[in-house]
Amino acid sequence: MPAKKYAIPEGLLYDSNDFWIKVNGEEAVIGMTDFGQSNTGDILYLELSPGGETFQQGERFGSIESGKWVGNLTAPLSGVVLDTNREVEGNPRKVNADAYGEGWMFRIKLSNPEELRSLMASQEYAQWVDEQIKCEMEKG
């Protein structure tokens, strides 16, 4: 399983935009997965929505830049931002170095907990990562 080379901790939820989500009651902490940061490469800039902002699942809630490419961060769940990791905004390489620890991005209050059902458990995400890797290899 190629996904084995990436850390995919149990007890977290995952989405197909390579975010991990740690749920704690009505709150959740969100960050980028090891597979996500590895694909992105050295992260030069991160812009994260500030506390108090609300967003729906699938909406843009920040931006990321690596290798002169600007990508959007897409919210895995609907909610309101309780806290943004300003440390990681100032030094985004923390996402590369410690994706599940110091590299966390947001703490949010969930506005629609039903959406948690749309996320993947660790094993399911590992399979999804495997499929992505195989797809890339087939494309050459």
Place this chain on the structure above:
Amino acid sequence: MNKNWRLLDTGSLPAAHNMALDKVILNARSSNLVPNTVRYLQFSPHCVLVGYHQSVQLEVEEKYCREHGIEINRRITGGGNLYWDESQLGWELYAPKNTPGIPRKLDDMYRLMCESVVAGLDRLGVKAKFRPTNDIEVGGRKISGTGGTEIGDTFLYQGTLLTDFDVDTMISALKLPIKKLEDKQVDSFKQRVICLKEVLGYLPPMEEIKAALAAGISEVLGITLEPGGLTEVEQIAFEQELPRFQSEDWIKGLRVVPQANDLRVAEHKTRGGLIRVSLRLDRNRQCIKSAFITGDFFAYPERSIMDLEAILKNSSSRPADILNTVRQFFIDHEVNIPGVEADDFYHALYLAIDKAGDNNDYACL
């Protein structure tokens, strides 16, 4: 797949107009309202553009720009600060990320896109090549820099092409790693870039350059380009978006994240000669934003130092990472500099990073 792409020539436009069009066309393509598109990009008046996440205050000599009628604006794409004079030609590609033949992996995509422009330059008699991560060079000197962004599943990838370039104005308008250096170093800095006129000894007519680029892009991507104009939907969206791209909020950036572009200069004496290092550094991000290295040593191959500068751009400024980067570079490029070791360059870089800079950082804004 429809292999017919639109070829859009919007002519020379002010900076805000061009930046608004980037957003409008990308949105329209993302919503499947327009076909895949190649656009030529030209500016009038001349301008300075910062990358999407950059700070104008830290990257641009605003007073000089105001005094010389140079517009300032912000791109929606990534990368560094740029000066565009009216003679330059930009190129842009808009397409879905899953377009057959276009790699999803960014590094592979950069290579393909740049090679399509290299094929165009070849038709003009210019032997250029792709230089990772995403530049095009002629004999080690940069002739085109590129960057990109995406909305949904659609990307915009754009690049510059230096045709007949005013390097002196660029040096005055941008905060580059050379401000404190002497004329000799400024001359050396000019050798880092090259334009079509210098390569060919003359400047071909713009229409000839555009035709060559279009032919190269068509050939490498296997597409047919059909000249077209903006659609009505794009025109309406453009009118709506333009005020935002003309606003100070957009140009200065409403939410520029903490960053620095601090100038650091150091010298290190070796058996083979003096190494002078000049850096633009973002210490908190642990990032060398750009590097300029000169000295009185002799490097083989001659282009080694320019290649080393390219590798150091946006690389980690942590000492252990610098040491690895420099040592690996010397091995990979079989660099030979009599009397100078890889570790001497590491030492010079380390000295520069450790020196006091000019405090050109977020805290001073």
